[in-house]
Structures are given as structure tokens and as C-alpha cells.
Amino acid sequence: MTLQKKNLRRQNGRAVQRAIRRRRQIKPYLYLVPIIFFAIAFVYYPFGKTFLYSFCTVNAKGQITGFAGWENFAYLFQHRNFKIALLNTLKLTAMFVPLNLCVSLGLALLCNQKRRLSGVYETMFTLPMAVPMSAAAMIFKILFNPTVGYINYFLGIQLGWFEDRKVAMYGILILCLWMGMAFDFLLFLSALRAVPDQLLEAASLDGAGFFTKLFRIRIPMIMPTALYVICTNMVLSMMTSGPVMIITEGGPSRATTTLIYMMYTSGYQSSDYSLAACISIVTFLLTFGMTALALVFDSRRTCYE
Amino acid sequence: MTKKAKKRTADLSVTITALILGCIIVFPVIYCIFGAFKTRVEFGSYPPAFLPDSFANLDNFKEALDKTPLLRYMFNSLIVACLGTAVRMTFSVLAAYSFAFFDFKGKKFLFLVVLATMMLPGDTLMVTNYLTVSRLNLLDTYLGMCITSFVGASQMFMLRQNFRTIPRALRDAARLDGCSDLRFLRSVVLPVSRPVLLTLCVQSFINLWNAYLWPLLVTNRDEMRTVQVGVTMLTAVGNTNYHLILAAVTLTLLPSFGMFIILRKNIVKGMTSGALVG
Numbered sequence: 001m002t003l004q005k006k007n008l009r010r011q012n013g014r015a016v017q018r019a020i021r022r023r024r025q026i027k028p029y030l031y032l033v034p035i036i037f038f039a040i041a042f043v044y045y046p047f048g049k050t051f052l053y054s055f056c057t058v059n060a061k062g063q064i065t066g067f068a069g070w071e072n073f074a075y076l077f078q079h080r081n082f083k084i085a086l087l088n089t090l091k092l093t094a095m096f097v098p099l100n101l102c103v104s105l106g107l108a109l110l111c112n113q114k115r116r117l118s119g120v121y122e123t124m125f126t127l128p129m130a131v132p133m134s135a136a137a138m139i140f141k142i143l144f145n146p147t148v149g150y151i152n153y154f155l156g157i158q159l160g161w162f163e164d165r166k167v168a169m170y171g172i173l174i175l176c177l178w179m180g181m182a183f184d185f186l187l188f189l190s191a192l193r194a195v196p197d198q199l200l201e202a203a204s205l206d207g208a209g210f211f212t213k214l215f216r217i218r219i220p221m222i223m224p225t226a227l228y229v230i231c232t233n234m235v236l237s238m239m240t241s242g243p244v245m246i247i248t249e250g251g252p253s254r255a256t257t258t259l260i261y262m263m264y265t266s267g268y269q270s271s272d273y274s275l276a277a278c279i280s281i282v283t284f285l286l287t288f289g290m291t292a293l294a295l296v297f298d299s300r301r302t303c304y305e
Numbered sequence: 306m307t308k309k310a311k312k313r314t315a316d317l318s319v320t321i322t323a324l325i326l327g328c329i330i331v332f333p334v335i336y337c338i339f340g341a342f343k344t345r346v347e348f349g350s351y352p353p354a355f356l357p358d359s360f361a362n363l364d365n366f367k368e369a370l371d372k373t374p375l376l377r378y379m380f381n382s383l384i385v386a387c388l389g390t391a392v393r394m395t396f397s398v399l400a401a402y403s404f405a406f407f408d409f410k411g412k413k414f415l416f417l418v419v420l421a422t423m424m425l426p427g428d429t430l431m432v433t434n435y436l437t438v439s440r441l442n443l444l445d446t447y448l449g450m451c452i453t454s455f456v457g458a459s460q461m462f463m464l465r466q467n468f469r470t471i472p473r474a475l476r477d478a479a480r481l482d483g484c485s486d487l488r489f490l491r492s493v494v495l496p497v498s499r500p501v502l503l504t505l506c507v508q509s510f511i512n513l514w515n516a517y518l519w520p521l522l523v524t525n526r527d528e529m530r531t532v533q534v535g536v537t538m539l540t541a542v543g544n545t546n547y548h549l550i551l552a553a554v555t556l557t558l559l560p561s562f563g564m565f566i567i568l569r570k571n572i573v574k575g576m577t578s579g580a581l582v583g
Binding site for chain 2: 025027028029031032034035036038039041042043044045046047049050053062107110111113115116117118120121123124125126127128129130131132133134135136137138139140142143145148149150153178181235239241242245246260263264267268273276277280281283284287288
């Protein structure tokens with residue numbers, strides 16, 4: 001073999017090696033292409049576009065026709081329906097988050113200790129999780145119906161739960177609580193059962209009663225879970241729209257119109273895309289702000305590990 | 306009273322309270338199932354009875370199935386949930402494998418890009434996504450109904466956590482023996498993480514099965530509706546046909562309850578573990 005041929009072969013070998021190395025470098029990215037592509041196409045692109053739409057005038061086909069600056073937002077903040085929807089949503093969130101926390105934590109405390117029938121009632125408490133939102137909404141619509149429904153008869157009252165302007169939101173609230181409780185109950189239950197026994201026993205020996213143990217040991221120990229529950233529930237209730245859509249359609253006289261429902265009606269039914277984009281941005285910022293606030297509040301807290 | 310007796314009475318009272326609360330919570334579901342057996346006359350009478358006259362009355366179910374394409378709705382839901390879950394899981398597995406076994410430039414950044422999708426709630430992006438999907442001519446198609454849920458950031462995260470427990474040396478050894486990455490993924494990584502995969506699949510399936518808003522937006526033709534959307538359109542059989550509506554709702558609850566009972570442990574585990582990393 002001549003020297004020339006040897007050199008050639010060595011060069012070829014290097015080229016092959018380089019190719020292999022390049023392929024190895026590209027490979028990790030190839031695995032990521034699908035998820036990144038869809039993340040951009042259906043999360044980041046629409047988010048950017050929503051942002052853009054909120055500052056532009058948009059025609060009914062979804063094409064941008066001009067720049068509007070802050071006008072869309074100015075129009076939105078003057079909109080009568082928007083004020084109502086904003087207040088309704090905030091009211092619902094302000095009621096839903098603490099109530100849900102109390103109910104699910106209360107149920108979890110009740111079930112904390114394992115008893116003979118705990119399997120039975122734990123299953124009962126988690127059953128609403130198996131009911132899809134639309135089915136639950138249909139059941140509640142009939143159950144709370146003033147004429148054929150069972151609730152009014154059972155409580156001995158005459159109340160148009162979803163027809164009366166003053167109570168309609170509470171009807172929606174009850175439905176949301178019923179749907180949301182089960183999952184949070186499970187989270188709290190597993191957190192409570194993870195609290196080390198020796199802590200509680202030591203406290204008992206020192207003469208701590210039930211409430212001392214609850215507020216001094218159990219609740220501080222499950223704070224991370226509680227924070228998670230609070231954050232997800234804030235997002236969840238700010239996004240409430242399904243039950244409203246199915247049961248009341250925003251009525252009676254806009255008493256149950258929520259932000260996302262208003263976004264749906266203005267974007268999808270009236271094709272006012274810039275208004276819908278504005279509502280979406282406002283909702284997003286509000287939700288984001290609330291979650292950030294909860295996290296900042298949490299970071300000041302001492303950590304128990 | 307001795308200490309033991311005291312504890313027993315406390316236990317008993319807690320159990321009874323819990324059972325009563327449990328009955329209240331389960332009540333709407335029971336009401337729905339009982340209502341499905343009632344006749345129109347029973348619904349019209351006052352005071353409303355809780356129990357139906359007889360449980361042998363299956364006419365409501367027959368009529369509900371006759372008057373509405375309920376089975377078609379369920380079939381659509383099944384297709385959408387399966388397709389969405391399959392694609393979402395495939396994407397998540399590939400991405401998780403890459404994040405767990407490779408070192409490359411921009412890894413942290415890309416990881417954040419995927420995870421941050423959790424911060425943007427899908428509901429606020431609905432209107433723009435609707436425009437995209439309609440421009441792609443995907444309205445009234447199965448693909449259109451699940452295309453927005455192909456990115457599963459939480460699934461990807463869970464899988465990556467799981468894949469990281471597999472030693473990298475194993476992959477290096479496999480590669481020296483001429484085993485390609487895809488083959489290693491297929492014959493080592495996936496079988497090892499079967500429990501997590503199953504849990505995540507179940508969770509994702511239920512998620513898509515229960516979806517309401519998005520399928521409502523992208524379907525206009527009746528035969529393409531999913532069961533969650535279809536069930537709310539039952540006013541078509543008459544707004545006051547409560548017995549038929551409840552019968553149809555009961556029928557749609559059957560698969561959900563079936564899944565819940567069979568996979569309860571998996572669902573609970575998946576939800577709690579998935580939640581606590583968030």
C-alpha cells in the first residue's frame with residue numbers, strides 16, 4: 001500500500017468519524033423536534049398572536065387590518081359587560097379558593113386515621129372525580145331545578161337556583177366545589193398521612209391537644225401541598241367557563257358571565273377577535289399575578305423538612 | 306368510661322359523620338341514576354320522589370339511544386382520547402429520553418421551553434388556536450380535536466424523572482454492543498418504566514375523554530361531537546324530557562365509572578405524583 005492510499009484512507013476515516021460525531025450531536029435535538037414544534041405552534045405562537053391581536057384591529061376572518069395601540073384595552077375597560085364579568089370571576093375565585101381549601105382539608109382530617117370503613121367513605125369522597133364536568137353540570141341543572149328538582153323540595157325552599165340573579169353564582173359555586181373537592185381531598189390526605197408519627201406522639205406526651213397538634217404540627221407540615229392546591233384552584237376558578245356555558249349561558253342578566261365565557265362569546269360568536277384577545281391577556285395577567293403573589297408569600301415562610 | 310371505650314365512641318362518631326357526608330357528596334350521582342329509571346309522569350308529580358317506582362323500567366335508555374347518536378358520540382370520544390394519548394405519550398417519551406440520556410447545548414433552555422407551556426392556560430389561547438385549526442382545515446376532524454393537546458409537559462417531566470433512575474452506563478454499554486438509541490429505548494427503557502407509563506396514559510386518556518370546551522369549539526357537525534359535548538346538547542330531545550336526559554347522562558357515566566373503578570389506584574397515584582412536582 002502506498003503512502004498516498006494510506007493518507008486517503010485516513011482522511012476518509014476522519015470524514016466518517018466526523019459525520020458520526022455530527023449525527024450524534026444532532027440526535028438529541030431530533031428527539032425534541034416534535035414536542036418543541038407543537039409547543040411553539042399551539043402554545044407560544046397563539047400566545048404571541050393573542051398579544052398582537054390585543055393591540056391591533058382584526059377583521060372577522062382573523063386578519064390584522066391595522067394597529068390600534070391601547071384603544072382595544074380602553075374600549076374593554078369601558079365595556080359594561082367586562083366590569084360585570086371581571087367582578088363575577090373575582091367573586092367566584094374569592095369564594096371558591098378558601099371554601100374548597102376548608103372543605104377538602106376538613107374531609108382529609110376526618111379520614112386521616114384509618115378505620116374499619118375508611119375505604120368506603122374515602123371512595124365516596126373521591127367519586128365526583130369520575131364524573132366529567134359536562135355530565136355533572138347536566139345533573140346539577142336538573143337537581144337544582146325549581147319545579148322538578150329535589151334540592152328545593154328537600155330543603156323546603158322556593159329558590160330558582162340558576163334563574164335568580166342573586167343566587168345563580170352560588171349555584172355555580174356549589175357545582176365547582178363538588179367537582180373540585182375530590183382531587184384536593186386526595187392530595188391533603190396523602191400529605192397528612194406523610195406527617196411523621198413520632199412528632200405527633202411527642203407532642204401528645206407534652207400534653208398538646210388536638211387543635212395544638214393541628215395548628216402547630218399538621219398544618220405547617222402540609223403547607224407545600226396547601227400552596228399547590230391554592231395556586232391550582234386560583235387558576236381553575238379564574239378559568240371557569242364550562243358550567244356557565246352549559247347551565248346558565250352567562251345569565252340571568254349576565255349574573256354568571258365569567259371572563260372566559262365573555263371571551264368565548266365575543267371571540268367565537270361575534271368574531272371580535274381583538275376584544276377576545278384583550279380579555280384573554282387580562283385574564284392571563286390576573287391569574288399569573290395571583291399565582292406569583294402566592295409564591296412570593298410562600299417564600300417568606302419557614303420551611304419544615 | 307375507660308380510655309378504650311372513649312376511643313371507640315370517637316371512632317364510631319367519626320365514621321358515622323364521614324358516611325353521612327359521603328352520602329351527601331354521592332347524592333347527585335345516585336339521583337341521576339335513579340332518575341334514569343323514572344317515567345315522565347313520575348317527574349311531573351309533586352312531591353318529587355327520590356326512588357323510582359321500579360328499576361325494571363329500561364325504556365328511557367332505549368329511547369335515549371334511539372333519539373340521540375349517543376354511541377356515535379362515545380366512539381368519537383374514544384378515538385380522540387386514544388389518538389391524543391398515543392401522540393402525546395410518544396412525543397413525551399422521545400423528549401424525556403433526550404433530556405435524560407444526552408448532553409447537548411441549550412438543554413436547560415429547551416427543557417424550560419417545554420415546561421413553561423404549563424404556565425400558559427389553554428383556555429386563554431383557545432380563540433387563536435381555533436383560528437389556526439380552522440385555517441388548517443381541521444374543523445370537524447379527529448386530528449383537530451386533539452391537536453392542541455399533543456404537548457404534555459407534565460408527562461414529559463414525570464418520564465424524565467423516571468428515566469434518570471436508569472444508569473447511563475447501561476446505555477453506553479448497550480451502544481458499544483451496537484444497540485441503537487431507539488432500540489435501547491424500546492427494549493430497555495420502556496419496559497423498565499411500565500408502571501409510570503401506564504399511569505400517565507390513564508391520566509392523559511381521562512383528561513382527553515373529559516375535555517369539553519375545545520371539542521365544542523372545533524366541531525359543528527353533529528356526528529363529530531364527543532360525548533361530553535353531545536350530552537349537553539340533549540335538549541334536542543326536548544327541554545323537559547328530564548327522564549331521557551338523565552338516562553343519557555347515566556349511560557355516558559358508565560365508561561367513566563368503569564375506568565374509575567378499575568384504574569382507581571393508578572389514577573390516584575398519577576394525579577397526586579403528577580401534582581406534587583408541579
